[in-house]
Amino acid sequence: MLNEYDNHKRILHFIFGLENFRHQQYDVIRNTLEGQSTLVILSTGAGKSLTYQFPPFTKSNFFTIVISPLIALAKDQYEKCVEKGIDVEMWNCNVSMSRKDRIASDLSDPDVQTKLLYVTPEGLKQPKLIESLKMAYENKTLCSIAVDEAHCVSEWGHDFRPSYLELASLRTLFPLTPISALTGSCTNEVQKSILKVLGIPNATVIRSSFNRPNIKYEIRYKDVIGSGYDSCVIQDIVNFVRERPDDCGIVYCRLRTTCDWVAAALCASDIEASAYHAGKDQDQRNRCQSEWSSGRLNVVVATVAFGMGIDRADVRWVIHWNAPASMEGFYQESGRAGRDGLPSISILYA
Template sequence: MKKSPLPMVQNTSSKDEKRTKKETLVKLLRWHFGHQEFRGKQLEAIEAVLSGRDCFCLMPTGGGKSMCYQIPALAKHGIVLVVSPLIALMENQVMALKEKGIAAEFLSSTQTSNVRNKIHEDLDSGKPSARLLYVTPELIATPGFLSKLTKIHNRGLLSLVAIDEAHCISSWGHDFRPSYRKLSSLRNSLPDVPVLALTATAAPKVQKDVIESLCLQDPLVLKSSFNRQNIYYEGGFCELVPGMEIAVRYKDLLHDFYTDVSSVLKSCGDVCAIVYCLERTTCDGLSAHLSKNGISSAAYHAGLNNKLRSSVLDDWISSKIQVVVATVAFGYDLLYNFKLS
């Protein structure tokens, strides 16, 4: 049965009206997502962007950052543009939203021309059906797309720009992507559209760089605690030692590391897990070691093509594999969200 629409949030100022607005947002949360209350800084971020203010939001992996732009998409008329670096994760989030009856689309090179054309036709219409549109930063940099966004905005149909994994814009960050730098053009073309920058990893220098690079205007800066009681953490490292036999020593330490991780996972039973490593080669090696020792596993990093990453993600979400071994890189936010939020 199709759900009847809930009332939109109106711009108000009195205390009573503010309380009513909050109640409406909670109703949207419960109605569409089944959560009883907002978590952490979610409500503050949502209220900020709905009031037209820019916002920088630092939340831990699995902290529910996506809710900070999905609720505004339901609470206000128009389209929320979501910039995301990984096609596989865009696909999964759009699929999950559609299953909840929320109109969402994504544009990427993996789609057929017919699918892309239909989405563009919908955007060019005076009444687009999509409430959320997911795109890559590379698409925004292509000729004509920014012009399309400007036309949508001029018709009063662009309500928010949300930039996920915003740390990718910073040259000080570990996942700098040149295409993210070009997102600064959004402020010039869409001066009065609020921008929401979201990340799970940003040291003070990176945070400052993100805010300046995106030209955020007097942004509300929100930071949440990284401690999550529903996640078990196990840490370890391999330390290089000086000397002539450094290569052999490192190989021995790496093998010990693989063995330790395998033992921890086996002791946890049928656990759903992500193991983070600093290098792609370590991910590949550890994944192979785990699989050899009876733990279904797959590596997940930027060295894999989009199709293979999508396949790994789908297998992990559907519990076909138990462990994902990933680099400490962009896009692993939703890997946690799907299983642990």
Template sequence: MAMMDIDWTLRRVFGKKTFRGCQREIIEKVLEGRDVFVLLPTGHGKSLTYQLPAVCADHGTTVVVSPLIALMHNQVDFLVSRSVNAVCLNGQTPSDERQRILKDLTCGHPKTRLIYVTPELCATETFRRHLAIVYAQFELNRFVIDEAHCCVEWGHDFRRDYRLLSYFKEQFPRVPVMALTATATEKVQRAIVRILRLPSPPQLAVFTTSVNRPNLHYEVRYFLDHDPDSLYDDLAGFLGPYYDRLRRKHGTAEYDALAAGRDGCGIVYCRQRATCEQVAERLQQGGFGARAFHAGLAAAVKDDVMRKWVVGSKGYEIVVATTAFGMGVDKPDVRFVVHWDLPKTIEGFYQESGRAGRDNKACRVILFYSRYDRDRVRYLRDLKRQDRDVSASQGGEQTSFSSLVAYCENDSQCRHRMLAAYFDRPAGVRAVPAPDFCARACDVCKDRADVRRRKQALADEPEDY
């Protein structure tokens, strides 16, 4: 594929002027037919690295394994809007639509360029038989495994059926495989390569970069306990002045940032579905455009919330969601992410926070922390460990959670550097941070004395981490 074809496709199909970071280099390796491993932070355009080659191909289909149905629909909606023939196939696909997709897939000259499927579907014999037909017709171009860390048992988003995807290499050896993730330590990277039966470098083209996101302003807010009223007052205290500043910024008292859906969208992450409902309701009562999003809602409701939040519809500026929301969604202007509850892992915290500021503009990342909530997460984790055999994952989970607690308890070290020390240094990506690594983009670097003062709220509780 000539370089001008890549640039032409970038401009005419995807509406982008230039490649970002190492996107071009990744795409070149994909077009060479190489197996590829990509570790790039959220917002660095991983999706383009497999979508563009799929569009450039003269024929054939790229199979994309994705963990979330909402995410698949978001990706397909975007591609279809750019006149790319892309489809979703999952357990919610109507029977007639399913038959149409499979008929096209196995016809010998499929029109579908990208087909998004769940790992659970890939585990079924029926779908595997259809893949075998496409493989025999030489129309199977590439397997793409998005959120590849889900195949690792001690990872933060483990999905059992992801571990079965090794059969791609076993049953279809001439089809290249591409694995992508935004959060993986060196240990997790090695596990992904091993589980998916990928070759070792240099046969495997590996692309990694530093996890540092200097446009994110990290902040921890301390509470003696996890009282919902205190947390809500703090959240409303942040949102009110935040929107007031937006109105002043745009120079008119009549400017309504909420109604315009501009510069004012964000995500509040909660651990439980009931909490999502309660927080969203209180925000609505407080005059904020908030909606709940979790797996317990009807598919039509979730789809409505996702679509309207993405386009910035009035009343849908803030989504109060469980952790999966926003994964892979191409919404560049998320200006704040708030963690109402303590995440279970530092990988989860980093990935969820990374859904803000994909346009590289400044945004806020706020985590509500109490030692009461810390102990509750630890207790629930221990109960889960007793219920099933997780001996292989204990060390990774404990290390990850302990690192997140240390991040929260920290009142002297740059939060950006702490995240980089966890993710980057073991992989050898960046040993010495650049001088502008943080540039006062965290509460510690901005005002250590204030962080220490605020942390005094924890004085009556033991550290014990």
């Protein structure tokens, strides 16, 4: 007879096609299955998604809610789950009412079929969904709640996403359901804010080392490159990309207008690049993300809007046109490179 760990490895292989847990994935999973809330601070590429996707498969009628900051991010993860044959649903403004009715009915069923439900913080304010989750809680089928990119609770909740602050109600509605808050990095101040807002002050904190030895960090000074700063930097980037034409990478800019200008300048130099920022309409952003994820597009010029949940392991380089707003942001963004463990480059223009 298989012991619990061996049985979990069997599930890992059968559902996710993986042979072994890595980093501290199993520590997080075990904590969740023991009913404990967890703040998960694992570096980019450490496999945070598996820590909340795995637990509902340990029982036939378990499911997990995944709170995602962006519909595009949820859609990307949804599609990857579909490819694995996982019963997954999304609940957001793009989902029809008839589909929402079917989802709500399923979640209320003691024999619920859905394993993962991706929802935005705003989606959790809808009475139909809340009522079905209350029923699931009574049925003991609500396995866990995962808050992906949890630093948004602190960074966005006090600004333009007040729905993040309302996530505190989850602890009141579902007091015994374990909550996992996941992020790639956060300061002590942000950590305290996450735990306070989510109502899990005694959560176990599981973190990994932030050392990324496969990434070479480099600073290039604009005044050394040339007197015509912007045009010289563009040419420097063009030369860099041409030296590695098959590699993919991201150029981060702080301003939307800079993104558009840099992307156009690269295209003018016969480098296929696309701009991504919140000023683009949803169709443009979806198309860019789809082409990027599929490998049809190798160069994206973006603001911080492009980054969360990027699931492309072969990013070989990340360039910052200018310094990010914080060291935390720089770590997150430069860490998009080399998730497969292979040598990669981070360049900051100063």
